[in-house]
Amino acid sequence: MSLGKNTDGGAGRPAPGRVEDVRRGNLVRILASLAEPRTDPDVRPTRADLASRTGLTKASVSSLVAELVDAGLVAESGAARDGERGRPGVGLELSTCRGVVGMEINVDYISAGLLDLGGTLRIHRTLESGNRGKSPQSVMALLAGLVADVAAEASAAGIEILGGGLAVPGLVDTGSGTVSSAPNLKWHGVVLELHGLLPGAPQGTLLHNEANCAALAELWYGHGVDFQDYLFVSGEVGVGGGLVIGSRLFAGPRGQAGEVGHVVVDPSGPDCSCGGRGCLETFAGQEAIFAEAGIPDGTASARLEQLTALLEAGNAAAISAVSRAGHYLGIAAASTARLMDLSAVVLGGHFTRMGPWIAPAVVRSLADYAPGVVGPASVAISELGQSAALLGAAGSALRSVLAAPQGLRPGP
Template structure:
């Protein structure tokens, strides 16, 4: 869809009420209903089901489905019968022949994965590399190669890429594709060349914060099924956070809410990479935990494995380091829960491998500093591990596709299908 420009160059929605605008809105309604209706893996929703869910007439739904099928977003999946009587309807599903790419740049790795419109991860690759202090252009070139590999794998499976989202650990401006501040990467006010990642994709690539993407990954594919309101804490080299309220990400007026890693938990604590001191990250970030546990410098994956082995063996220094991190993590979670009226905490990233040792320490702090606010049954360890941000990024891209079906050309007829 071509948007009119206002005085500051930003796109504005066309004036409401026009017939084409109503139809565009109805296309989105049908896609949203189709995405939500597939709860029984043995049964695909029919046109009649979609009419009931959206309140549109069966004729309107049939016309809209035909348009969505032409765009390659919806396919028919055989007959579906509700009971013994009546003619069976034709089941519908979101196409597995079109997809999106989730991408992540972190301090010690990059990753990319292809998610089809049905929500299945079809290709996924991770490359360990030291990105701290590296020129953004060099890291983006490396990521472009990885994206090219997963896109080629998707192409062999007959999947057409429509767009993507890149997750970066730092404060970002999504509208301009700028990393405002990523202390652990040593990037400041860097505008990334996003167009080179998916040059043929009609919806392009959008930049998002890594912790917010991880929180969304948890919402859509993890404990979001159990909790409507929670703090997601993502442990990597640093510590990120995402706030989910009413099953929606809350990112604040400038998109920077949830920076729990830089909540001050010890005013007299050590200096932090953000320029402050005593931040949670200085106690619960990877380097802080490794140093406290006496683990020598090296590749992060090797050090995490070493830490996990020491924890299992009952090593006193490793156990103390993780419990110390959990203590301060609980302090930050207690303050956040009180301030935002949250009732659950989910631990992700590297905290998943420390779960049996760090979760009890978090619970003790919550009981001390916010008694009765977060019950023990509502402190969970994510099962998504390192893939949470990637899944959240891909899921965000997928939802962008479902929110803008009118912007896509019929399958195989546009630039992305050439």
């Protein structure tokens, strides 16, 4: 739908059946403008600022803002001068009293967190849990308990939850809430009962791929300010990937693009959980790195701590294992960059802990296999850590709220 300026009368007046569509679109424009990053976080836009940014009349903006304040989506935040002359206007911001919940199921943990409409992660809870091979019902029940704790904390803080997003490490069908294939969880064709996670939330809960969520979080809260086109590689038990092109996630026609963990980097390599052979995951997944470094069995967090300690101590086996992973990661990134015309690579997940040791190996590999395509300055380490997928899932829910503001009113 193309949204023009509001018309106040005359020949440009929209047809009666379209007036509500135009108003809905203009509400979205106001919210989108308020959601834009501010150069000075202490200076909030006024109604006059919004009129200038959106091209709407001041009268239209005042009416739209009143509706959004009444809906509890926008809050007035004190006086802010409109210019050199005239009385101060009233600063506006997205409400911090309403929010969305991001959730993640991974192989060895679950997590949930509350993101307010202003984009601040107010609550973040993680629970270690060995989920590989567990029934989806038991994992969802555990997650529901964690989400209930987050919801109770949000309620105590006076924050109303409007919806949520759940990130899972596998191929998903968002429309039906189905995990099509999550080899590391051993889930295939599983329909998740999402409605029980946030009962009563008007926007409900949507299912997303974990790596895509992390790539979006990087776009919104991380290196998206530096790169417009990049491959995001998420290291966990498996290896996931997300493609961002023109500052937009590219998921492909079936939502399965970016599966870099299952790009073949050595046809004679070991068997992979996906049923293939020689996939990147078999060289750069956690198990492959731990085994190569000689780190014994244990919880993933404990083994990662041990690996980090060995790297910092200059242990040759650990450094070799991480360099080997970076070499193959660079091969996969080189192929992806050439195919998709990408100019940057961002490493997230467990790769952030290995950054100083794995990034140089990735740079060398890219120079060997795709010279001049992705330079050293365009290989970046994410700073979002383990919260990336959760932030992306919550951010997607937040944007769904901002894209459909009508009908949302504060709860009792």
